[in-house]
Amino acid sequence: MSTIVLLLITGLGLGALYFLVASGLSLIYGLMDVLNFAHGSFLTLGAFAGWEFARRFGADSWGTFLLSLLVGAAVGAIFAVLTELLLIRKLYERLIEQVLVTVGLALATVALFEGIWGQDPIYLTAPAWMGGQTNVLGASIPNDRFLYIAAAVIVLIAIVLFLKFTRFGLIIRAGVENRSMVTALGIDVRSAFTLVFAIGGAAAGIGGVLASHYNGYVSPYIGGSLLIFAFIVTVIGGLGSLSGAAIASAVVAVLQQFANYHWGIGDLVVVLLLAAVLLLRPSGLLGSKA
Amino acid sequence: MSNATQTTNKPSVMDFLTRPAVKWVLGALLVGFLALLPMLNLSIPGVLPGATYTPGTLQLLAFTMLIAGLALSYHLIFGVAGLLSFGHALYFAAGAYGLGIVLRRFEMELIPAIVITLVVGLLIAGVVGAVSLRVTGIGFAMVTLAFAQAGSVLVRRNADWTGGDEGLALDTTHIPDELVGVLNTRNLYWVCLAVLVLVFLVTSWFEKSRAGHVVAATRENELRVRVIGIRPYFVKLLTFIVAGVLATIVGMAYLLLQSSATQKIITADFTLTLLVIVVLGGVGYRWGAVIGGVVYTLLDQRLTVLAGSEAIAGLPDFLRIPLSEPLFILGTLFILVVLFLPGGIAGLAKRVTRGRSNVRAERDVLEEVV
Amino acid sequence: MNAPAPSDSILTVRNLSAKVAGQQVVEDVSFDVPATGVTALLGRNGVGKTSTIKGILGLIERKGELTFAGERIERLRTHKIVQRGIGYVPEDREVFSKLSVAENLRLAERTSKPRRELVDNLFPDLVERAAQKAGTLSGGQQQMLSLGRALINENRLLLVDEPTKGLAPIIVSQVADALAEAAKTVPILLVEQNLQVVRQLAEDVIVLDGGRVVYTGKAKTLLDDETLIHRFLGVSGGDSHPAPSVASATSAQEERA
Ligand SMILES: Nc1ncnc2c1ncn2[C@@H]1O[C@H](COP(=O)(O)OP(=O)(O)O)[C@@H](O)[C@H]1O
Numbered sequence: 001m002s003t004i005v006l007l008l009i010t011g012l013g014l015g016a017l018y019f020l021v022a023s024g025l026s027l028i029y030g031l032m033d034v035l036n037f038a039h040g041s042f043l044t045l046g047a048f049a050g051w052e053f054a055r056r057f058g059a060d061s062w063g064t065f066l067l068s069l070l071v072g073a074a075v076g077a078i079f080a081v082l083t084e085l086l087l088i089r090k091l092y093e094r095l096i097e098q099v100l101v102t103v104g105l106a107l108a109t110v111a112l113f114e115g116i117w118g119q120d121p122i123y124l125t126a127p128a129w130m131g132g133q134t135n136v137l138g139a140s141i142p143n144d145r146f147l148y149i150a151a152a153v154i155v156l157i158a159i160v161l162f163l164k165f166t167r168f169g170l171i172i173r174a175g176v177e178n179r180s181m182v183t184a185l186g187i188d189v190r191s192a193f194t195l196v197f198a199i200g201g202a203a204a205g206i207g208g209v210l211a212s213h214y215n216g217y218v219s220p221y222i223g224g225s226l227l228i229f230a231f232i233v234t235v236i237g238g239l240g241s242l243s244g245a246a247i248a249s250a251v252v253a254v255l256q257q258f259a260n261y262h263w264g265i266g267d268l269v270v271v272l273l274l275a276a277v278l279l280l281r282p283s284g285l286l287g288s289k290a
Numbered sequence: 291m292s293n294a295t296q297t298t299n300k301p302s303v304m305d306f307l308t309r310p311a312v313k314w315v316l317g318a319l320l321v322g323f324l325a326l327l328p329m330l331n332l333s334i335p336g337v338l339p340g341a342t343y344t345p346g347t348l349q350l351l352a353f354t355m356l357i358a359g360l361a362l363s364y365h366l367i368f369g370v371a372g373l374l375s376f377g378h379a380l381y382f383a384a385g386a387y388g389l390g391i392v393l394r395r396f397e398m399e400l401i402p403a404i405v406i407t408l409v410v411g412l413l414i415a416g417v418v419g420a421v422s423l424r425v426t427g428i429g430f431a432m433v434t435l436a437f438a439q440a441g442s443v444l445v446r447r448n449a450d451w452t453g454g455d456e457g458l459a460l461d462t463t464h465i466p467d468e469l470v471g472v473l474n475t476r477n478l479y480w481v482c483l484a485v486l487v488l489v490f491l492v493t494s495w496f497e498k499s500r501a502g503h504v505v506a507a508t509r510e511n512e513l514r515v516r517v518i519g520i521r522p523y524f525v526k527l528l529t530f531i532v533a534g535v536l537a538t539i540v541g542m543a544y545l546l547l548q549s550s551a552t553q554k555i556i557t558a559d560f561t562l563t564l565l566v567i568v569v570l571g572g573v574g575y576r577w578g579a580v581i582g583g584v585v586y587t588l589l590d591q592r593l594t595v596l597a598g599s600e601a602i603a604g605l606p607d608f609l610r611i612p613l614s615e616p617l618f619i620l621g622t623l624f625i626l627v628v629l630f631l632p633g634g635i636a637g638l639a640k641r642v643t644r645g646r647s648n649v650r651a652e653r654d655v656l657e658e659v660v
Numbered sequence: 661m662n663a664p665a666p667s668d669s670i671l672t673v674r675n676l677s678a679k680v681a682g683q684q685v686v687e688d689v690s691f692d693v694p695a696t697g698v699t700a701l702l703g704r705n706g707v708g709k710t711s712t713i714k715g716i717l718g719l720i721e722r723k724g725e726l727t728f729a730g731e732r733i734e735r736l737r738t739h740k741i742v743q744r745g746i747g748y749v750p751e752d753r754e755v756f757s758k759l760s761v762a763e764n765l766r767l768a769e770r771t772s773k774p775r776r777e778l779v780d781n782l783f784p785d786l787v788e789r790a791a792q793k794a795g796t797l798s799g800g801q802q803q804m805l806s807l808g809r810a811l812i813n814e815n816r817l818l819l820v821d822e823p824t825k826g827l828a829p830i831i832v833s834q835v836a837d838a839l840a841e842a843a844k845t846v847p848i849l850l851v852e853q854n855l856q857v858v859r860q861l862a863e864d865v866i867v868l869d870g871g872r873v874v875y876t877g878k879a880k881t882l883l884d885d886e887t888l889i890h891r892f893l894g895v896s897g898g899d900s901h902p903a904p905s906v907a908s909a910t911s912a913q914e915e916r917a
């Protein structure tokens with residue numbers, strides 16, 4: 001029993017990180033049909049920014065930690081917005097080239113991060129509580145997992161409220177369904193493009209700071225390694241579906257933890273799950289686009 | 291457009307050079323010249339590390355040709371069939387790891403080992419293709435990526451077979467002596483040249499075959515192909531398998547040349563590199579894939595040398611850091627090509643020689659993909 | 661070809677060509693839309709009516725000269741063109757199925773003074789179903805919603821593409837009445853296969869064939885001439901019986917609900 005609880009909660013903690021990356025990927029793809037390979041770099045830069053901030057202001061205090069999340073979010077958002085304005089927008093309606101540009105950006109920025117911060121992991125410190133454990137139904141759960149889950153839930157709620165109750169949210173939801181009809185109602189849908197990049201970049205930046213605590217270090221590669229799983233989660237959940245991304249994040253990560261614990265083949269199970277879902281339901285669990 | 295006046299009725303040198311028969315003769319001459327390189331003492335300072343007969347240079351040239359061959363096989367999937375695969379590294383790795391494992395574990399002679407590896411590559415490409423082609427577009431990209439990831443995980447987890455992080459060293463017990471050791475680099479060079487020529491011939495032949503025409507037609511208009519009564523699925527699968535087997539062949543040559551296989555050849559980044567090469571060279575052009583492979587590999591090599599040079603070390607940080615990262619420069623170059631040079635190097639060459647501005651058409655070729 | 665536009669037209673189209681999926685589907689089309697009344701754009705299936713409308717709005721690749729209310733618009737992006745005062749009711753309605761009825765209407769509002777009352781009075785059904793997802797509406801209700809989205813703003817021109825396609829006869833007449841009401845205040849370019857509806861609403865007609873204009877004139881002249889109808893529309897227009905072949909073909913599909 002305690003093993004199950006442990007795997008479940010640690011799985012959800014990992015799923016929270018997946019969601020922070022996948023939510024932006026899914027919104028961006030849903031609205032713009034762009035598979036954003038640079039998303040991992042948003043995350044990595046957010047992580048480095050959070051770390052640079054925290055080490056200057058005392059990494060073991062809660063205040064610094066929370067502010068480092070904000071710094072990560074802001075840096076991720078700015079990076080994402082610049083990407084959209086300077087690269088993606090230049091290639092309006094040229095979908096393949098937009099994807100290619102994000103591939104180039106991912107390759108170039110990872111190399112740049114290597115140049116600036118080196119290839120080796122940089123270990124970091126956190127508020128002491130995060131290193132401790134809490135007993136839940138007999139299982140000792142590392143405290144940081146609760147934090148990841150809480151952060152993902154807050155981000156999810158914030159995005160849902162934004163989508164539901166603002167005009168921009170309305171435009172984004174409509175655009176995900178039928179972009180050209182939105183423009184045919186006299187709305188400049190491109191402002192929504194910039195906005196989803198900002199939202200996705202901010203979520204990825206938060207995800208970056210948290211992922212660096214999850215790993216215990218920052219490195220130029222943390223974005224890339226999460227990105228592949230986030231892609232898988234996004235596709236399984238259904239491209240463009242936020243709730244799909246949330247559910248798939250949880251399912252995939254929990255499954256991965258269980259498979260890892262019992263047979264040591266978590267990654268493989270995720271891959272097989274993706275293949276199975278795509279073959280049975282090509283549009284993903286909650287997707288409507290083919 | 292400004293050059294439109296050049297297009298007169300007089301047969302120009304360029305028209306002559308691009309006639310099919312002439313092209314083949316020129317190609318044969320080029321191959322003959324490349325075959326003679328190990329016997330010549332040519333130096334291209336700044337491009338090659340030394341004279342052409344030195345093992346180091348031959349090694350680099352051979353490696354370049356293999357990357358060009360691999361890019362050609364990717365061109366079949368991406369440029370001809372219009373399928374955005376993120377898992378092409380899998381078949382290359384199947385060749386390299388497959389041959390390495392068969393040689394080491396089953397103690398076979400080289401030729402039967404090659405045959406077995408080929409069959410394995412064929413089976414993997416067949417199964418993965420059959421499954422992933424059931425979905426289209428981004429779904430296809432993701433399933434191919436997922437299978438390649440699965441391969442990558444298998445390689446990582448079965449370290450006693452694959453060498454894990456260390457990589458798998460070539461077991462030379464059953465390799466003919468002529469293909470082993472630095473002194474025999476020229477033989478390996480010829481093997482690699484032969485592989486590139488083979489891949490090029492197969493690719494050309496496939497593109498000109500009926501299946502090649504049909505698959506190119508599906509890229510442009512799947513519906514129309516269905517209407518004439520052909521199921522696009524099977525021609526796509528055939529293309530996928532041919533490309534996969536070619537990649538396996540290149541992978542085997544890679545193992546012989548490098549004497550080892552490492553995990554980096556089965557990463558998603560490796561497939562992305564192929565994508566970059568094909569786009570850099572020019573999507574849809576056979577020569578583009580070859581030239582892209584050559585340019586990319588040589589640039590990567592030279593930039594790495596440059597990064598370690600003293601000239602760079604003396605620069606201020608904001609110049610030194612980017613300039614000492616070859617991948618940063620290559621990635622940036624790639625972005626610039628996508629933004630400003632649709633059609634890549636081959637497209638540019640065509641525009642210059644034909645004096646036509648075809649930017650639109652080049653972009654449309656790209657948009658037909660997926 | 662380049663005849664000067666009559667001063668009383670709201671939209672002039674000159675030498676419009678448009679492409680869909682790389683194919684030329686509208687070629688060198690020129691016509692005027694008068695500043696009042698309903699102008700019908702007719703032609704058999706696949707002749708390029710929808711593409712003409714999308715070309716005007718810049719929803720597909722096109723070239724040519726477009727003048728709307730005295731201003732050249734062919735270089736503007738779609739949303740800018742629409743903001744000049746065009747309401748668009750697309751073929752197949754294209755309501756946002758995952759958005760509620762109210763949200764569909766709210767999204768369409770371009771000014772701070774939307775004409776909610778007008779829409780509510782015209783389509784009381786929509787008021788009741790304001791919170792319902794548009795995807796769960798019947799075909800007729802979706803068409804009302806699509807019309808509502810166009811009517812909620814004060815426009816200077818409506819582009820309406822086959823608003824009665826696939827609807828039951830009783831709904832067809834409701835839609836026609838709504839259009840007649842709208843036409844009192846705003847000119848309409850209407851694509852319509854149901855010749856009864858054309859007869860009821862349109863003063864002028866433009867007929868396309870193979871992506872080109874083959875006839876322009878008064879609606880009555882065309883509709884009263886069996887041979888013209890047969891030649892251009894490939895149907896018989898018998899006005900004694902209310903169900904000519906096109907109309908019966910559409911009503912046979914009924915509403916999918
Ligand atoms: N998505 C599409 N792909 C390919 N061809 C299309 C597409 N949409 C329309 N067409 C072609 O464009 C032509 C004009 O279509 P359209 O403007 O919709 O005609 P209409 O509205 O008069 O029925 C038709 O011949 C049709 O086959």
Ligand SMILES: [Mg+2]
Pocket residue numbers: 706709710711751822
């Ligand atoms: Mg139509």
